[in-house]
Amino acid sequence: MEILDKLINVALIAATLRTTAPILLVALGGSFTTKAGIFNIGLEGQMLAGAFFAVIGSIWTGSAFAGVACGVAAALAFALAFAVLVVTFRANEVVVGLALNILAGGTTISLMKAIFGTRGSIVGHGIVGLPKVQIPGAQALLGSWAPLISGFTPIVYIAFIAVPLLVLFYKRTQLGLYIRVVGEKPEAAEALGISITRVRYIASLLCGLLAGLAGAHLSLGYITMFTENMSSGRGFMAVAILIFSNGDPLKVLAGCLLFGFADAFSLRLQTFGFPSYLVLTVPYVVALTALFALSYRARPKVIRETLASMQKLLSVDRNSAPVDKNPQ
Amino acid sequence: MSNAPGSPPLLSTAAMAVELTGITKRFGAFIANDGIDLAVRRGEIHAIIGENGAGKTTLMNILFGLLQPDEGSIRLNGEATVVADPAAAIKAGLGMVHQHFKLVPSLSVADNVFLGMEVRRHGLIDHAAQIARTQELSKRFGLHVDATERVGLLSVGIEQRIEILKVLVRGARTIILDEPTAVLTPQESRELFQTLRSFVAEGMTVIFISHHLEEVMEVSDTVTVLRNGRKVATRPTSELNKDELVRMMVGREVSFDRRPRAALHGDIVLDVKDLWARDDRRLPAVRGASFAVRSGEVVGIAGVAGNGQTELAEVLSGLRPASHGAAWLKGQDLTTLSPAAIRQAGLAHVPGDRMVRGVDRNASIAANTLMGRQHRAPWSQNGVLDWKAIAQNAGALIKSFDIRAQGAGDAVKRLSGGNIQKVVLAREFTNGADFLLIDQPTRGVDIGAQEAIHDEIMRQRAAGQAILLISVQLDELAALADRILVMFNGRIMGEVAGDDADEDRIGMMMAGVSQQLEPA
């Protein structure tokens, strides 16, 4: 029990929220493109570009927030390139996404070498990290539980506030509705004069916005540094989450909390002497397992739908349909 | 949108809601509409009836601004109008309910109805107001729906009501329905007619496209018959009877150029017993089909497209599972076999959607003639392909089937529709199969190629093959088939001998009115 107490405590939950934030933001970004019917494997690259340019901006201006703006701008540039190629030129989404990821990796390393003359990572150089927001009264209200709501960087709060906002966005705004329609039934959008191209551009750019914030959180949040390929597959995990959540904000949150927890828990395990290499695989294994398990579980749905359609039929059609010989 | 949803647009006193004059529309060499005049009085239900390809849908698409006519003019409510696009049509008070619904499954009924013209308050969509308005309209016209339900959970009949509500909420006073009953059960159709009458009672106008004679007789005030892109007549429904209508629809000039034949029916090759299958929406599309095909016999399947013929062909070729019943091909039950095993058992299949199923458009003629026999000599030996033999074989097929191409290396996509079909026939007819499943052999094929394809089918019959010929073209069936089965709504409605193919009777059965005439 003692070990369990050490493993799971307030600090772990707070760490989970911290590690959840970047993947949540990037997955919520991907929610826009997923809902708009675009398979966006380029999230990883947008996030990486965001992380790098956030550091650059922070060094140049001496302001963390200007850094964040720079990171977001860079991610938006990648998102725009993605949209131009995929939406306007109708290039293959997978090819373009992968190529943009490679481009982001190559560009950040090349620029790092050009600007700082180093390889590997940028540390120091006057990088200004994001401030931590202390919520007044949190200590008095929650005592030792205060770290659960207080002391995070602004981007963490943005990530979690974005979830209900996105729920509202898809339910109650015209743009949110149109994004869903374009993704689900483009013919319907077209017939009603909704521009599919425009909606997909907007979705791609909104995606870049959040992916950029996620990247900025990586490099200016809890550690203030940039390392080569520091997004380390979070963008791809986000895509996995998007596949089985279908981009629904609440399901995305649930999936991301799972990964955030896996991430935080594996870091914790490392301090207990588990081999770091194995521990580091935990989030990826969780992502893959979830992807496979949920695609397997999707099968009974087909059977349920069949049964439902048969019932409907029986009630409508007097000539009753025979029982399926091989229902599937 | 200038009109508040549902409110009548600028009321005019003109007696005619719609006047089309001399409408002509060509697609390449094909004339879809040839100088059609149509006048629809305000406040009537006007049916437009005709066979597939008669030009009904094209005409309505021109009226609704989806197509521009090559010649002719349109007057709406007495005013000359250029209907540049659907938006202009909607503005002029027209509304169209298409055959294929364009609804978003994950959205509620009300969201779908108001999609593109959302009611907003403080910038946010006002779901409550949309639901209230939808319910009000649905009550007023007897279009019973639950406005809060998700569309994905609803039946096709209710989806149609939603499409009608979409049109109403945009202020339509003249409503065009394209084959509205094709997807409905008889009960739902009756409810739809009630609704249409309530529209007319409120002074609205309904244009109703159909090929279902009984319902046209039942619901319409006026009928316009189209045939081969021309208008045959416009008459008050009360002056017409079914027989007259069928005659006008099918016409006397249909070429029943029946092919000469010797009777040489042999043993039963294909024996289908109480076969059921579902469509992609998982609804029954084939409902208890039973029939047999003998060697040396051409059995035709007639019917309006979408009455289960495609699904029947897919089940027989192993591409779709049967939900019940059996189909015996020389003693083997096809419903238990894979497509490859069915081919082994002796099936050759000319698919209806030849561009998707029948060929790889980007591959050469030679590569296309290889499909299905790539494991057999002389095309391959021990798993190794002999491209020389394949090309020679393809070259021979190009000659014997008169495929107009440079050579066996030509990409199939460079050929005309008729020649692509000949590639498919050449492959399938030389497979040594005992049973030929032929689906729409001459769809989109020019006249010359049609003749050649018909010749080839008759040659196969003479060679003793059992042939099931599915076609929406009656004259094709009458020319080729020994017996014609008529399919409607997934059922075989009846059978007609090819020798005395009576277009009236077949037409009736195709329109679903067979039972009284000849129970299946």
Add this chain to the structure above:
Amino acid sequence: MSDRLRAFSGQIIAVGVALLLGAIIIILVGESPVHVLMTLLRGAFGDQEKIAGTLLQTTPILICGVAACIGLRGGMFNVGIEGQLFLGGFAAAWVGFTFSLPAGIHTLAALALAVVAGAAWVAIPAFFRARYNTNEVVSTILSNYIAVLLTSYFTIFLFKRPGGWSETPPILATAYLPEIFAFSRLNWGLVIGLLLAVGVALIFRYTSWGYGVTMVGSAPKFAEYGGVDVKRQGFVVLLLSGAVGGLAGGVETLGVHHRFMEGFAPGFGFDGLIAALLANGSPVATIVTALFFGALRSGSLLLEVDTSASREIITVIQALIILSVSAQVLIKRRGDSQAGERRWKF
């Protein structure tokens, strides 16, 4: 403007944009594009050792490229070649340093296990793709990360060379792939790659099985209609693709490093995929594109010495080329509406 003219002008614009962007990025990092180009050429083809070095870099890209081609031919995106390469590399090393076998047989045994490792690593994603249609792009990408970490774990925690730095013990000389020239580490792996590329091309072209797979990739409905088991072939194709990816790792271990180490052969899997895409899925054309990328990689080593630019500038150029090609191939389809069908289709 005619379709052909539009497509042609689009192609010119696409390539122009790629080159322009590449030049701009080179200028941004403070170098002259001309100087960078000359350095790359010198680094890749300057003398016979440089040329051998280029061929040495070409080898794994070529084999990985062939692996990608196999997948693409059957309509499958195997983005997990990187991971299969790492596992294959480790498996070959393990056979190399654990067993002592006669020369030749030892090499073959090591390569065989590399092949098995690569195929096994892709088996689960392949199964779920074939059976449940689980997106293979995401599952193979994610398994890359696990493969890299797992092989690092094996290397450092289970098989670390005593006194060494995150590497396994060296393999026995009996397991080496022999070198071709005395002056370079260039080895028979290149020959394996060339034979493989030609062999795979021949299999696709001249076997009944290859014909079926090709049709699954290019016209799946037609293949299904013709009796090809589309799901099964999808599985088989991914498995074979993974096997060749594993082989690439084995060749790299036995021919170049003679041991497995952390950070072994980074990026070859992705380079191979890009080479295959650029070659439009043709294994023989991949020989050319792999050579091109091998030259870029080889030249980039000198780039790092002679200029201030980093060698990753070449990955930027690779990515830009792929983007420009993807755009120009599809520019022809611009007339189509976004709904996937022509506007107001009848």
